[in-house]
Amino acid sequence: MNQASANAAEASSSAQPLLQVKDVAVHFGGIVALDGVSFDVPEGAILGLIGPNGAGKTTLFNCLSRLYIPNSGDILFRGETILNTAPHKIADIGIGRTFQNLALFSTMSVLDNVMIGCHSRSKSDFVSNAFRLPWVSREEKWLQEVAWELIEYLDLGEFAYDPVGGLPFGIQKRVELARAIASEPTLLLLDEPAGGLNHDEVDGLANTIRQIGHDRNITVLLVEHHMSLVMAVSDLVVAIDFGRKIGEGTPAEVQQNPEVIRAYLGTSD
Amino acid sequence: MTASTLPDSGANAGSARRPNPEESLRIFGMSMQQFRRSSVIVGLLIILLLPFTVEDFAVFQMTQVIYLSIAVLGLNLLTGFNGQFSLGHSAFMALGAYTAGIMMAQWEIAYYWTIIPAGVICFAAGFLFGLPALRLEGLYLALATFALATATPQLLKYEHFEPWTGGVQGLDLFKDDSPIAFLSNDQWWYYFSLFFGVLLFIGAWNLVRGRTGRAMIAIRDNPIAASTMGINTSVYKATTFGVSGFYCGVAGALSAIVVEFIAPESFTIIHAILLLIAMVIGGLASIPAAIIGGAFILYMPNFSEAVVDAFFAGDPSSKALVWVSFGVVMIIVVYIMPMGVAGFIRWNVQKLARRG
Numbered sequence: 001m002n003q004a005s006a007n008a009a010e011a012s013s014s015a016q017p018l019l020q021v022k023d024v025a026v027h028f029g030g031i032v033a034l035d036g037v038s039f040d041v042p043e044g045a046i047l048g049l050i051g052p053n054g055a056g057k058t059t060l061f062n063c064l065s066r067l068y069i070p071n072s073g074d075i076l077f078r079g080e081t082i083l084n085t086a087p088h089k090i091a092d093i094g095i096g097r098t099f100q101n102l103a104l105f106s107t108m109s110v111l112d113n114v115m116i117g118c119h120s121r122s123k124s125d126f127v128s129n130a131f132r133l134p135w136v137s138r139e140e141k142w143l144q145e146v147a148w149e150l151i152e153y154l155d156l157g158e159f160a161y162d163p164v165g166g167l168p169f170g171i172q173k174r175v176e177l178a179r180a181i182a183s184e185p186t187l188l189l190l191d192e193p194a195g196g197l198n199h200d201e202v203d204g205l206a207n208t209i210r211q212i213g214h215d216r217n218i219t220v221l222l223v224e225h226h227m228s229l230v231m232a233v234s235d236l237v238v239a240i241d242f243g244r245k246i247g248e249g250t251p252a253e254v255q256q257n258p259e260v261i262r263a264y265l266g267t268s269d
Numbered sequence: 270m271t272a273s274t275l276p277d278s279g280a281n282a283g284s285a286r287r288p289n290p291e292e293s294l295r296i297f298g299m300s301m302q303q304f305r306r307s308s309v310i311v312g313l314l315i316i317l318l319l320p321f322t323v324e325d326f327a328v329f330q331m332t333q334v335i336y337l338s339i340a341v342l343g344l345n346l347l348t349g350f351n352g353q354f355s356l357g358h359s360a361f362m363a364l365g366a367y368t369a370g371i372m373m374a375q376w377e378i379a380y381y382w383t384i385i386p387a388g389v390i391c392f393a394a395g396f397l398f399g400l401p402a403l404r405l406e407g408l409y410l411a412l413a414t415f416a417l418a419t420a421t422p423q424l425l426k427y428e429h430f431e432p433w434t435g436g437v438q439g440l441d442l443f444k445d446d447s448p449i450a451f452l453s454n455d456q457w458w459y460y461f462s463l464f465f466g467v468l469l470f471i472g473a474w475n476l477v478r479g480r481t482g483r484a485m486i487a488i489r490d491n492p493i494a495a496s497t498m499g500i501n502t503s504v505y506k507a508t509t510f511g512v513s514g515f516y517c518g519v520a521g522a523l524s525a526i527v528v529e530f531i532a533p534e535s536f537t538i539i540h541a542i543l544l545l546i547a548m549v550i551g552g553l554a555s556i557p558a559a560i561i562g563g564a565f566i567l568y569m570p571n572f573s574e575a576v577v578d579a580f581f582a583g584d585p586s587s588k589a590l591v592w593v594s595f596g597v598v599m600i601i602v603v604y605i606m607p608m609g610v611a612g613f614i615r616w617n618v619q620k621l622a623r624r625g
Contacts, residue, residue, distance in 0.1 A: 065497055091499030103494035105487045115480075116487050120499030122480055129474040129479040148286050161289040183499060196359060246398055 003076045016079045018043040018219050019064075019187055023203030024073035025243075026059050033059040035243035036073065041187070041236075046213050046220040048234030048251070050227070052263055056243040057223040058100055062189050064221075065097050066090050075188070078220070092122040096185030098176045100192045100223075110156055112176050113164055114147040117182025121146075150178045174208075181212060187219045188212070194226040206232045231255065238264065288292075293365065294622035301622065303617075316463065320456045328455040328565060330530055335462040337524035338563030339469055341547040343516025349554035351509040352489030354407065357414030358544050360421040361391045362516045363536035365521025367425065367440075370531040371433050374440045380526045384465060387522035388515045393513020399507035418541040421534035431488070442525060452459025458527045465519055474556050476512075485509055486554070548604055552609025561610045569595055 017040035026034040034056045038090075041047045051057050062068040065077060066087040075082050076095060084095060105113050122143055124136045151160055159167055164175050173193060180188060191208070196203045212219050215222050224230045230237060230251070236252050237254040239247040247257035252262055296304050320328045358400050368390050371427035397419065405413055425434050434440070447457030476482050487495040488502050498503050525531045543566045551562030571592035581587035606613035 057399050088499050088501045095499055103491050105490035106492055112483055116498050124480045129481040130476045132475040156285055195302050203588045
């Protein structure tokens with residue numbers, strides 16, 4: 001995308017944020033996981049979503065990828081609700097995600113995992129595959145190109161043919177990232193990408209996330225426990241606790257927010 | 270090859286695509302690709318020439334191996350590649366066999382026109398069964414398919430269906446002799462079945478190594494992640510059930526044509542379990558494994574019988590020991606080759622290749 005059209009796209013969408021979470025509430029039986037959370041994610045931003053354990057962050061993510069249905073509220077992507085979109089159509093409209101506890105296809109190679117990430121961008125089906133029509137071979141070649149480009153982008157080349165199940169945790173996390181980007185999302189949801197990583201890996205991850213956002217024009221919504229990572233990469237931070245939003249703003253603002261400090265450190269009284 | 274010269278770090282983005290290190294191994298002085306190709310060619314040559322070297326009954330048995338392999342392949346697409354269990358695939362073979370049988374016996378349609386309709390009907394049946402099966406997982410799906418397998422022979426005996434199915438008696442089928450002068454009837458049925466077998470094996474191979482196959486395996490490995498990647502898991506699972514049914518339907522139709530007789534008792538739950546055994550012994554999620562599995566369930570009972578006869582000849586109760594002997598062999602095979610025979614072979618080939 002050239003600069004002019006990028007600007008045009010920005011101008012046209014400046015009126016509305018890429019993602020709008022509106023008063024979303026989720027109950028599991030008597031337990032209130034989310035209690036009317038609202039916030040916007042502007043296009044091109046990296047937004048960090050923070051909160052103590054059990055605050056409802058992953059629940060919100062699962063609403064965004066349509067694994068849970070909110071009891072009330074709405075989620076708008078480019079101004080349109082996604083609540084009527086089937087879960088497998090979410091990738092089509094441009095939302096990709098990673099999972100907190102890894103959800104890779106463990107018997108398949110890194111290359112195949114990333115190629116599945118391109119599923120929503122390709123279209124050969126049972127019949128055309130069974131007959132291996134010429135255009136299917138071309139599509140397959142193209143998929144491999146796309147996957148290889150990402151594998152090299154995330155420095156996974158030496159593992160490309162290994163089954164992911166046997167790779168170290170940190171590498172698997174990167175494979176998941178590659179797989180998520182492979183669908184060319186406009187919005188990328190990262191659920192605790194730093195979870196289980198060592199110190200060096202977290203530093204590398206911060207750079208990677210910023211780079212992905214910048215190189216590929218991807219808006220990022222990041223759920224993370226790792227405060228220094230969130231504060232380092234986020235343009236905006238939203239803090240939630242007990243299913244409610246307790247703070248919002250730039251990383252510096254949120255760090256000063258007494259509510260947030262109380263949620264994380266507790267109060268003396 | 271650049272594979273061996275590339276540095277381990279791989280930090281330089283934009284470098285040439287790495288070839289698969291497994292592929293750069295050599296075996297018997299050949300590259301892996303050459304080895305695989307020559308294995309397939311040698312295998313095909315053996316399969317093509319064997320009928321001229323053995324007597325007719327052996328050819329008849331090999332024909333049975335072909336259609337059993339097709340059925341096992343169908344089951345493997347469903348279970349091995351897509352992770353859906355079925356104890357009911359005898360039902361799809363029955364449906365295929367009866368479709369062909371009724372077309373031939375009641376409507377006097379030539380046998381070669383019955384194969385595709387049998388497959389198509391079984392595709393539809395599989396797809397329709399696959400839709401409610403979406404709500405069932407693992408053991409529950411196994412139970413539902415078990416019910417299908419136990420109900421089918423009873424339905425075939427049902428008196429109001431008798432005008433078509435022939436009831437308990439089954440149907441005797443008549444067909445023309447070999448149209449080719451230098452082929453005996455058994456040889457002709459062999460090549461006739463082989464034609465469909467080769468097509469279906471190529472089709473399955475194309476299917477599983479492409480986008481569809483990746484989606485099928487992804488659903489098996491992690492259905493939620495698969496859906497997040499944009500895979501419509503319901504459609505894929507139901508369609509895979511249909512494709513699996515198609516394979517079993519064609520297998521059933523071939524069995525009816527080759528054996529020239531169909532009866533409800535040919536398609537009991539035992540038959541479904543034998544298909545399952547064939548799949549596991551051959552190797553899950555492997556295409557050539559279906560041939561090994563098909564051969565296993567055809568020859569193994571005879572082999573067991575021969576073993577029992579050798580030790581207990583003349584003992585009238587020795588018949589019961591045949592299944593014991595079958596079971597013992599099965600346990601040994603599973604113990605020695607937990608990945609099935611195909612997995613065992615693949616493992617040994619790789620070991621040989623790594624040794625250089």
